[in-house]
Amino acid sequence: MTAVTHYFKNVVDSVKTTLIGLGITGKYLLQKPITVQYPDERLPIPNRYRGIHYLEQEKCIDCLACARACPIDCIEMDAVRHGKELEWISFTLDYQKCMFCELCVYPCPKDCIHMGTEFAFVSYDRSEFVHDLLSYRGMARDAKVRMVEAEKKKKAKEEAKKAKEGAQAAVVAEAADDEGEEASSEDA
């Protein structure tokens, strides 16, 4: 390739690829954004999500299987045994260390420790990241309630949308009829 053709090829290439790029970005400029406004609008969280643990205290037998399975030893539990009854003192999980690997869930013989769908922590103090799962149940339950509510809302929204679409379809059909009439009248 001579220098001259190379010179003009550069000019043509740069203009051409720039126009192609502008076309692609311009197409997206006119489309609807795909992000959501986070605190107001949340993406659905799948059931298997590995969030903050919750404990079914009644089932737990204080066997330490989860604590042993933990790679970083962030689970600590303390209970006093009165015969068959257990008196719980604490069941703490240090979320500064926890890496949400779910290894503590599998060895549980009673299937009582689970990973919930709650994931957000905000605190001014590090010590607050050591959660006591016994007292923490409330929040996990809250999360569940919120999920159920969100699902209800979603369903209602979908139904409303369907109803609206149905209405719109009717309107569109009517409009099409009108247009057809107009066209025929123009023809005449």
Place this chain on the structure above:
Amino acid sequence: MLTFDPAIGFSSAVLAVQSAESGLKDGFGTNAIQDFLVGVKPEYVPAWAVPLTAIGIAIGIVLAIVSVLAMFSTWLERKVSGHIQCRFGPMRVGWHGWLQPLADGVKLLLKEDMIPLGADRTLYVIAPALVLASLLGAMAAFPLTETFYFANFGLGIFMILALTSTTTIGVVMAGWSSNSKWSLYGAMREAAQVVAYEIPLGISLLVPIMVAGSFNLIEVSQGQGGGYGILNWNIWPWVNPFMLPAFVLFFVAILAETKRAPFDLPEAESELVAGFMTEYSGIRWSFFFMEEYAAMFLYCVVGSFFFFGGFESPVTSLAESVGGTNSLLHQLGAASTIVLKGFAGVFLMMWLRWTLPRVRIDQVMTMGYKYLTPLALVCVLGAGLWEAFIAPHLWWRS
């Protein structure tokens, strides 16, 4: 007239500033303010205070316009980039985040103003002010309508080119005084880049100047009015076939002049952290920011004056026919036309920024010296020949 020398441009601009008063024509600009002040002046105020006050008020108005433009531009930029990238952009403050620039402004004002240890304090403090001041000076030559302006220079475009290129001094000052290697890199790049692109910028502007036969922005705009309306704009090939390539060259050159992507090498956030602005924070940093957006708008306005009909548009002519020449309606039509045209250019620059990667510094130089300058010269030659031999015979040009 065909020879262009930045030095001549600068000296003529200085002359223009010196003879500003004599150069002022009748209009709503400083003269109107001055007339008003003369009317209300109490006895004990000396006469020489009147023009000074008038200029002060004019500067205040320009500053306000620049700030509003820059603020709106930042909002627009964030919205354009957001929607191009399938995001929303700012949404929280006001309707679709339109008050976000205000919130940012408050934040920047309250932010700690740091001066790095070992920086040259004097230069460090002067630099952002100098950058903004030179741009404000250039903004004075921008007429909002045919009769509303602050200064109507015979060599208006030279004034703008000369003053905007002095921002480089401020940028180099900032880079040097920051005592940071990244800043120094950014400053050196800016200097090299602006010097390289001044040439094609000036040369490509010669093409519409030749067609219009004037350096005055208002006269250039008036030259594109007439019976054919939108078809009379300079950009059309039947006016001059070299106009479109000249505009493309001009547009590329102003991208480089305003440090916009793909020529944002002085900032180059992935290479030089933030270039010459690395060490700046708070309000000083926002001066650079304001300068960038105001310069974008100013250059786009210049482009629309020289290539896209200036004040002329169907809206303006409609307003003129309804309200009469120089009526308030006509003024509003002309002002909104030029502002919209300016923002259309700004939008195009943003669109390009969010599409293209950044070029390398040697490629910037290659592009400036090896591609834009020769091509601009070719355009000027061709346009000159067209104007000399073909244009006189065209019935629509007479």
Place this chain on the structure above:
Amino acid sequence: MSTTKTYEPSISRTEGRPLAGGEREYMIDVRTQDMEVNMGPQHPATHGVMRVLVRADGELITGAQPHLGYLHRCAEKIGESVEWLQYLPYTDRYDYLAAMNNNLGYSMAVEKLMGIEIPRRAMMLRTLCAELNRIGSHLIAIGTYGLDIGAFTPFLYMFREREWMMALFEKICGARLTYSYIRIGGVFNDAPPGWLSEVEAFCDTFEVKWREYYDLLIQNHIFVKRTADIGVITREMALDFGLTGPMLRGSAIDWDLRRDTPYELYDEICKDKAFEIPLASGEKGTLGDCWDRAWVRAMEMMESIKIVRWCLDKIEPGPVIGDIPKTLRIPPGEAYVGIENPRGELGHYVVSDGGKIAVRCRVRGPSFVNLAVLEELMPGALLADTIAIIGSTDIVVGETDR
């Protein structure tokens, strides 16, 4: 005793920088005092916390020295102190952009010591997830490369698809980045109902979107100009430095562990000729330059889609994990397993003495090995090229430092 190799530097001061048109650009007329610039540890283009000490003569780089260790998290030492299965979450964390592949490599190394068979459906899911993660990793690689070069938008487009991929993984294993999904003996969970059809939908969409990235970034003239003829790795150099993965294929060396030392189901996939190994041809400049490497990564994404489709086609119901005891006791021995990570050969060298805990848990991170070539590539480049070169090696600092 032995031969010492020398390479032609890609751009030498006296011969000038080769331009695509056959011209040469000289930079010898002006010399200034060299300046040492710290690129990093906090710099937008170092992909994490890495420091490159650059010696520069104006814009021209005369020397570079990478300094590592800012993200050293003792992964190998931890491997010698936790149980076999407990080390699995740590494998997520060195190459955090391709956690599935890391899980796979570690599990395969331990399985090699144990000498166990894993169910076919588990292998299918493993292959599928590893390939999906390869797509995600390459999306980041090319996206951030574009970001380094200055193109912001393709990066976010690629993140959009990566988000989708991560949402798929979130559905199957519950995590978005550190999956710990592939475990010793199989996989943790079977795919939830409907998941496979979602993967298919992802593949369909991705093929359309891929074209956009290709036009918007890879073929863009400025991108080509920024990356072609820069950071040329010759064949000899690539072999000498032990480069693997796209770095090797970017120098047109036909080597892919998936095909040449088949593991998991890649044997069958290769027999079916379900995918090809893209090889660079030096189309836009010199063979082995940065553009070639970016191009190889872009093409590999499409090949991964083909493998994913093959898996979707052939997958059958069945168990997803073998009969594995809760506490693993691995027979004594030592095994090295290298798998094709998105960045190259990810090697796990594990030594067991028959106990619950490994004696040695070596990770051969491809980023670590690939980064060594940086010192050789940098001299003669411009300051902006350093970004292009670092970006084209596609390092994950979590892996170089481990």
Place this chain on the structure above:
Amino acid sequence: MNFQGIYDRIRSIQAPGVTGMDEPREPNPQDKKDKGRSGDPYVLVDPQRLPEFLECLRDDPSLKFELMADLTATDPSKEDGYLWINVQLLSLVRKHRLAVKCLLPKENAVMPSSVSVHRGAQWAERECSEMYGITFEGHPDPRNILLPEDWIGHPLRKDYEFPEEYHGISCK
């Protein structure tokens, strides 16, 4: 080529420094303490002659181990008097790999550097030398790579004692 073929070839070309080989085997049913060995077969090489060995394998036309995938060390136990040097070789043309193992005494952990044969060994050797305290003679750049320059001790040795603090930062 499988491992046996490679080993035969190494024997026949008399590659320098080869002292033996080891293959995985089933546990001996007679001996209850013997658990056998699983994993990869490897070639045992004298560490002092490792660079020559690597060069010989690199240049041999039928072996062509031109890519060194990995070089690392292992400290098998506190009591053991030897460190292992583990090298993984890869032949892209012949499509085979080989594990090489050297036994290096802990008291005098000095061996020649392989950088002149495979440049890729440079960083791997730096890592080995800081983690295990092995001195590679003739290494062009023998600095620490992952650890700080003033780090005391060699962390991956089994007898390493974790420091209480580093420059006033608590390490526990």
